[in-house]
Amino acid sequence: MFRRNLFAASLATATLPVIGRGARGQSTGAQAPATPTPAAPGAAAASTGAARRTHALSLLGEPKLPADFPHWAWVNPDAPKGGEFVRTALGSFDSFNPFILRGTPAVGITLLFETLLMDSADEASTAYAHLAAVVEVAADNSWAAFELRPEARWHDGRPVTAEDAAWSFATLREKGHPRYRNYWGDIEGATAENERRVVFRFRNPGNRELPLIIGQMPVLPKHWWEGRDFAQPGLELPLGSGPYKVGRFEAGRSMVLQRVPDYWGRDLPTMRGLQNFDTQRFEYYRDATVAFEGFKAGQLDFRQENIARSWATQYDFPAVARGLVKRDELHHEIPAGMQAFIMNLRRPVFADRRTREALGLVFDFEWMNANLFYNSYTRTNSYFANSELASSGVPQGRELEILQPFRDKLPPALFTQAFKLPTTDGSGNNRDNARRALDLLREAGWVIKDRQMVDRNGQPLRFEILLADSTYERVALPYVQSLTRLGVQATVRTVDAAQYQVRTDNFDFDMTIDLFGQSLSPGNEQRDFWGSEAAKQPGSRNTIGISDPVVDALVELVINAPNREELVTRTHALDRVLLWNFFVVPNWYSSTFRIAWWDKFGRPPRNPHYNIGIEGWWIDPAREKALSEARRSPT
Structure with a gap:
């Protein structure tokens, strides 16, 4: 089942169409709701x-x-x-x-x-x-x-x-x-x-x-x-x-939504206590750094912080010190899914599984976590990370029975070895993994010539990493440096959000960062993530371009699982096959939301298990008045 993934490391990419929104929440009223009475069975x-x-x-x-x-x-x-x-x-x-x-x-x-x-x-x-x-x-x-x-x-x-x-x-x-x-x-x-x-x-x-x-x-x-x-x-x-409804807007720059005063659903049990603001104004910024400055200046009321370094080092501005801006970390129970550098399989350079594995070996997560992320992240080791749906060990029992018919189409190691991502000591010395990567590249037909990795025709192993946010350059550039040591010619290009959406919708990229959010009940959305038909459709979520009959078959098994136990086992099998094909270089995840806000809001007694719950916040008149007075007073 599709659920928009909201975990703290999510990407600021294009808006998805409304398929599943989680608990969107809406406005309330005073009258008791008219609740349906279920009919008798039969x-x-x-x-x-x-x-x-x-x-x-x-x-x-x-x-x-x-x-x-x-x-x-x-x-x-x-x-x-x-x-x-x-x-x-x-x-x-x-x-x-x-x-x-x-x-x-x-x-x-x-x-x-x-x-x-x-x-x-x-x-x-x-x-x-x-x-x-x-x-x-x-x-x-x-x-x-x-x-x-x-x-x-x-x-x-x-x-x-x-x-x-x-x-x-x-x-x-x-x-x-x-x-x-x-x-x-x-x-x-x-x-x-x-x-x-x-x-x-x-x-x-x-x-x-x-x-x-x-x-x-x-x-x-x-x-x-x-x-x-x-x-x-x-x-x-x-x-x-x-x-x-839309009140006023300035194309490309801002939009104001006005609460409908006679909204028909204000008394529904799914509405009460939600969407409490008379207006919601969305202000557009071209750059995330400028947006943060806008928040610090009080032009924005709320911020979800996705960058660990910023959370650790940049929230020392005067409004925080004076208590005018509050911060919190909310634990959530959302499956992490897979955020990763993804390889566009439509590009011949990524055709060989050994090449893809080699490119992942030189990604030094431990060094990045220590030096860039303040050790706040966990490495993503599954397409269904942070849930019981993640595969582990070697396939046994029912899972082995599911995979057995596909044995001749799968890597032999899948059946004999537990999948493990490469690790380092975090020192920046990644020589062992680099040696393994060089061996794999040679097996795949690449050779070093004039310090460049080339194929048998002399064509270089070259690709571009496309980004929509300059924030991710600090992750991509160290990765590029590691690739350069292998003789791989990788470059980084950051474009604006609109251009990024057009290019990714049309699969016009070599490598990029993408996020495949998951729920606790995977199903029909898996076709869009990994299915052969989706790989041909512009705008699908199969940005990787996976077109594999084994993956297709496993996706259908997941969709048609008759019960929870079988769903978990079939998902383990799908996860294992995706991992062993090295389609992506996994990134990281966090099990908390990092949020900051100007102190004018009231909040529910707790946040829900699978969302931030911002739709349940409201303006507290006393806090808003105190904030306004504090802003006018000298520091």
């Missing part, structure tokens, strides 16, 4: 046989909260409304359509749109009724139906209908970002049975997460899009049904 709908009606879906067991839960357990349901929250965004924007490949959508624009279900930020792989009041799932998992809340309204006052939902599915799959087609590959179609009931039918009933992932679908207004070209980016103010 209720029939859309086809013969028993069906289950429920208020929530979970891939890991039963949802923790009952149908009549009043609000999320971690929020303050009485949080006051009001004030402005000023946030940062990097790069620029030229579109209010976040659902297509073209254009650069404005950060925060997805707050205008609702999904059928809302992911819980406190439970893994669990979502609760939101735009839909009830979800009904066939006993054989061949279909799922969603019954929309009768009070749901677009911002123009018209009701949100099942026809809107069915149209949204068809349009997103046909004209939306290619990721939708990959993610929804096993969904046959959608039908509006009446004004409020939409039914999705599945090609593959064995794909047990389909009801949950289609619940993440944003529902869009069919009537508003009639006469407009959905596939075109643009800055026409969109129509939504969420807690905010």
Whole structure:
């Protein structure tokens, strides 16, 4: 299941289309919510046989909260409304359509749109009724139906209908970002049975997460899009049904979202205590360093710090010393996934597995962690790091049984050796790994000529590392130096966010840094990460370009796992095959969020397990007044 990964080492890259957003949260009200009453077991709908009606879906067991839960357990349901929250965004924007490949959508624009279900930020792989009041799932998992809340309204006052939902599915799959087609590959179609009931039918009933992932679908207004070209980016103010609408904006520079005062969902249990700001203003900066200066100057209210050195050395400015800016480190339980230098397999230079392994051997993480990161990171040793889904040791038992049919297509060492990343003593002396790398390069057909690594035709081993943020140059440049010692000609090029998005969407790069976020329930999104079809589609998440029948087969096994135990085992097998192919040079991860903010906010009593929980913050009038007075007073 797709969940936007928010761990502290995440990259500031292009905005992803709305597929799964985690617990986005929305505004509240005072009246008690109208909660659905699940029908008795055995209720029939859309086809013969028993069906289950429920208020929530979970891939890991039963949802923790009952149908009549009043609000999320971690929020303050009485949080006051009001004030402005000023946030940062990097790069620029030229579109209010976040659902297509073209254009650069404005950060925060997805707050205008609702999904059928809302992911819980406190439970893994669990979502609760939101735009839909009830979800009904066939006993054989061949279909799922969603019954929309009768009070749901677009911002123009018209009701949100099942026809809107069915149209949204068809349009997103046909004209939306290619990721939708990959993610929804096993969904046959959608039908509006009446004004409020939409039914999705599945090609593959064995794909047990389909009801949950289609619940993440944003529902869009069919009537508003009639006469407009959905596939075109643009800055026409969109129509939504969420807690905010666009107030004012300056193209590419800033956007203000205004809370909808008569928002239909303010009393829902998925809303209470959330999205409490009257306005949210997104200010764009071309450079992360300048954005930090803007935060220090009080032009921005909040900052998530992704750079360990900055966290350790740069938060000594006067506002911190005076207590006007607060800092915190929040532990989270999000699987780390894989952040790495990735190699574009579409480039011939990376075709040989031995070459790829050699390039990883000279990446000295221990030296970087000690000298650049203040020993604050852990090396990523799995595509599913920081979770029970990470493989270890050698394959045994059921996992070995799964891998056995592919033995002749896999490296022999996969079956006899535990996968281990190269390590060093952190001194900067990486000679042993460099020798191993040279041996591998020679085996792959490379030779040293005039201190340059070349192939049998005299063509150099040369590639460019593409970056979207100059901050990562301090990691890439030492890596380049290590590669240079091997005779490898590597260069670094940093471009602006818009150019980076265009180039990576079209796979126009040699090597870059990418992040493949994971949840505790991997599934359909794995096709988009590693599938052969996705490798051919511009804009897919298969930026590496993996096109391997063994990986394809294992991805399908993961998607169709019949139970949790089998899912974990099949994911171990997939992880092991990905690791032993050396597609990437793994980076690092952190199990904490580092956050700083100007002291004008109230916060819930705790943060949720799988998110920062910023959507539950509010403006504290007393703190805001005290902050304003302190800013006017001399230091």
